[in-house]
Every structure is written in structure tokens, then in C-alpha cells.
Amino acid sequence: MELVIHARRAIVDGREQSVSVGVDGGRIVAVEPFHGLTASRVVELAEDEVLLPGLVDTHVHVNDPGRSEWEGFETATRAAAAGGITTIVDMPLNSLPPTVDVPSLEVKRETARGRVHVDVGFWGGAIPGNGGELRALYDAGVFGFKCFLLHSGVDEFPPLGPDELEADLRILREPDAMMIVHAEDAQTIDEAPAPHGEHYEGFLRSRPRGAENVAIARVIELARRTGARAHILHLSSSDALPMIAQARRDGVRLTVETCPHYLSFTAEEIADGATQFKCCPPIREAENRERLWQGLADGVIDCVVSDHSPCTPELKRPDFGEAWGGVASLQIGLPAVWTQARGRGHELADVVRWMAARPAELVGLRRKGRTVVGADADFCVFAPDEEFVVDVANLAHRNRVSAYHGRKLAGVVRSTWLRGSELTGSPRGELLVRGE
Structure with missing residues (x-):
């Protein structure tokens, strides 16, 4: 073995254990009791450190090429590494061209x-008129397809x-490919009051829970009718949880994610003009x-991913009707979720399931997300x-805009390892x- 890591605390098989992990050729070749392995190189973690599998974030907008001033592969993946994430899957839009054909x-x-x-996979896009491109894109190696139900x-x-x-x-x-859906109903939003001004309440009224609920119901019915796999992105409306649970009991092939910002922030605390909190669907x-x-505790929500959707500072205008919608959080998702989770009685093993094992399983990354x-x-x-x-001055994101600026969080990523090598720059x- 090339490397052995001794960890008094590690998340293995869904629980915390004391283990030694052996590595050779970039793969894990042994997991034994603490100090049960030796190698030419040995790393022993400190008593206050826990060995987690590298996190897997399946919802990242890198925006490269075409809008790389918003982010870019180099900065996004450096931020991921700083946040303990070793695999991301890049969204098909905001780049130019969008990923809608081979x-x-x-x-x-x-x-x-x-x-x-870090390692990077890609989603394909499903837009009007490109149905004939989907199978070729899937055969070329995308992990599934994203679509919107509104602009x-x-x-x-x-x-x-x-x-x-x-x-x-x-x-x-037929190829058992997954369709991931931004589920908000356009008509419901068109009929809601238009957002404008610095007050968050106006923006919240413009994206009501009903817009999500109606759209999710439509996705459930179409997944039921076709037998295809569907995945609800960035669930914000908790009202939808009962119908999601019922659909699964009925055998509908449906999975669901939410995001750190929906689990961390509340509408009541968002100050006037604080458009760094604006995202769609909104923080409620x-x-x-x-x-x-x-919903997470009950298993109705499968996983937690970032929906990292950055932009340049000037696009975050103080008017909630005009500002770009998206929260940049790739680097700090783990401490953000852990801070909230531990206060509700959850363990690190739960966070690993939500942020590593389950995302990897959903997209078929068999060698990721588990020790x-x-x-x-x-x-x-x-x-x-x-x-x-x-x-924000300490974040590796290209643009130093974050809803988490000034927030006290628990949990520090001390180092990140990819295929047995520590990531150092x-x-x-x-x-x-x-x-593959």
C-alpha cells in the first residue's frame, strides 16, 4: 500500500468508527480497525479531526465557457476542494453554448x-426541439438531463x-436516464405580484409555494405515466413533501434534493436590499x-447539494426584482449544513449520507461518496x-459575494484528498x- 490514514473518528458504513484506511493506486484497498495497517507513508489524523468521504455536489453552475466572469472551472473546483468536495456535476446552462448536444x-x-x-461530470440540457439529441448526449457520458418548466x-x-x-x-x-427538473409553474408566477424594490417580502410573494406545488404535481403525474426517472431540484416548498412521499409509496420513480440555504436561512431574517439571499425558488x-x-430526517428528501449559482457583484442589484437569483455557497456548504444539523440532533453520518453517499448513488458514481x-x-x-x-475575502469563488458572509459556522475542512493525494493547489x- 502507498498510504495508510489512521483516523480515531471516521464515517464508514453509515456510522462513526475508529479505522485505518489503506490506499493504493488511488483506490481504497483496505479498511481495518484503528492502527491495523501499515504502509511506507502513514498519516495520523488529530484527535479533533474526522475522516469523511469526499463530498459529491451534483448541482453546480460553473458558467464556463461564455460567462466565466461569473465563475469558471478553475475557481469553482478550487472552492469545491476547499470545502471538502471532491466531485461536482456541472449544470448545462449559463455557459455559452449550453450543453444541449454533443x-x-x-x-x-x-x-x-x-x-x-476536483473531478467533474456534466449534465445535459433538455430544451424545446432537442429531443433528438438526448440519446446521443447520454451515450457521450452526461449523467442525465436538466429542464425548466418556466423561464x-x-x-x-x-x-x-x-x-x-x-x-x-x-x-x-428506455436508457433509464434521469430528468432533473426546476419545478416552478410559470402561470402561477405570472399571476402573482411582480417583484420590485428592496423588501424581501415582495420577492417572496412573487414566487409562492403554490408555484412549486403545482409544478411538482405535474412532474409526479408525468413520471407516473411514463415510468421514467424524475428528480426535483432545490426543493423549497415544504408543502410538497406529503405528495412526494405518497408518489413514492405509489411506485413513482422520484427523488428530491434541497440546498444548504433553504436549511440555514429564513425569510424573516433577510434585510432590505440583501439580494445575496435571492434565489429561485426562494428562501421561505x-x-x-x-x-x-x-423531510430530510424522514428520508423524503434524498440529498443536500449547493445549487451554487454565482454572478458578478454588479448583478446583485439591491432591487429584488432586478437582481440575479442565485446563492454562491460551494465552499461552505458542509459547515453550513453541519451547523444546523447538529443543533437538531443529527450526526455527521447523516450529513455524509445527504452530501456524499446519496448524491453519488443518484447519479451512478459507484466509486464516490463512501469509504x-x-x-x-x-x-x-x-x-x-x-x-x-x-x-468572503477568504473564499475561493471568483466573485466574493455570499449570503453567508459574517455568519458563524461550526466545522472546518482541514484538508481534502483526491485519489489518495492531498489537494494543495x-x-x-x-x-x-x-x-465509468
């Missing part, structure tokens, strides 16, 4: 090649209507947040009891292809 996928891969600090925020990635969504789900049923009230936490023999030797060394105050990531 040539655009190749453009994106070429842009990323040699510049990524995406960028004109080059238009939404699918109900008939188009059903047609695409039928196309994806405190009682809604608690019901989302209950088991045969997996990639991807690790996050985490000090769960150390606290810090978020300072040089790009070491690989571009992932589904099924």
Missing part, C-alpha cells in the same frame, strides 16, 4: 480539461411545456425550514467542533463520464 458537450469538456482541481433566467435555455416534458421522459425511459419562512429538516474498499480514495478531513466566521481532477 458538440456543445465537447466544447465544455475542452474548456475544463487540465483546469479542474430559466437565460434566453438560450428555454423551458419545456408539458407535452414536451412528457415526450422527453418517454425518450429517457422559519416554519417551512423546520419542515424541510423533518469502502474499491472506492476512489477521496477524503475530507473535517474538524467538526472548530468554529469560524465566514469572510495544482489541478488534479479528472473529467468524468457516466458509467
